[in-house]
Amino acid sequence: MTADKPLRADAQRNRDVLIAKAREVFDAGDFFDLRFDDFARLAGVGTGTLYRHFPTREALAEAVYHGEVAALCARARRLQATLPAAEALATFLRGMVAHIDAHEGLARTLATLMADRSGALAVGSRELEQAVTDLVAAAVRDGAVRDDVDAGAVMMALHGIGAAHNRPGWRAEADDLITLVLDGLRRPL
Amino acid sequence: MTADKPLRADAQRNRDVLIAKAREVFDAGDFFDLRFDDFARLAGVGTGTLYRHFPTREALAEAVYHGEVAALCARARRLQATLPAAEALATFLRGMVAHIDAHEGLARTLATLMADRSGALAVGSRELEQAVTDLVAAAVRDGAVRDDVDAGAVMMALHGIGAAHNRPGWRAEADDLITLVLDGLRRPL
DNA sequence: AAAAATATGGAGATCATCTCCATTTGTCAA
């Protein structure tokens, strides 16, 4: 997928430093309150270098969470391989909420990535969407889930969960929304 | 609620012009791509005047949609008074999607208002939330809807719908998500 | 070791946001 050109040694080093520093800042929760230029300084590189590697905040955020999102997707595949489809889907969605809850920064970032007004979704969210779509499709094939709703609807629900992370009762509401979606998905006979 | 001080004649006029012009720009969909200062010029007022009336983009957006949201809330109350609770809720949510679909600009704006990172939700969305909460509560009292999920979950779903409006299959996905939520809400017996 | 290719940093250009206040406009009491 990403058959990108080989990066020169120092360039790679800087890229790594940037991502490492960014991860720090994310976890502290200050990312979106920080001047992008200042972030460069913080990471010990020039602004030019920062911009060359990551043209936008979103690009950087995506890079930081690329691994995390990939892990989420891998987990989806693992669940799909080891559990009945319906259960895999449920477990995945529940786990997703728990994971976001544990990593506030991820929520902000995913919300930003997904909500990005630049039509084209980020790579990270595409992957995630694919994973969800697969889980739902499998459950449909199993007959455990109705076939008259688009998997995108589930994606939208996740979107809402991610985007609304600043609501007071977030965790409970998010869990409840997942419950609603899962119960709603159960094939009505 | 809004016992604001009486506004001087010219101030009121300018305020009205600003809101009218803003409505235009919203419907064209260009609001967030437009420099705020340029908007002032477009409306024929100085930047100072614009900022005095509406300190932020969000404030302006809220003013524009205040009426619209109020109408939505009024509709919720009307439905609640004339239909069985469950039906009122369903009709309201379906209508909400249709309404957003018909006013693309509203979607963007509401999404931005609701997603606003400044913790405190805008007045408009508070009202909306109250309306939804009431509809759900009534349906719960009726026994038509389960009582073990927070109304906020429905709000989150709406949030997702609003925020994800740039997805290709938006309308179908939104309708499907509403279906899931409604079916999920049905009291499981 | 020299040439070619690649990457760097940070000064400054660019651009949107917002403030400030000298001036204009509206209001109200006499």
Next chain:
DNA sequence: TTGACAAATGGAGATGATCTCCATATTTTT
């Protein structure tokens, strides 16, 4: 009416963030 006071205006410029450009430095290739 009119004078005086309050309220509102507009737009020039301060502010501050984003991004570009390129002379210099580093790495890779030959």
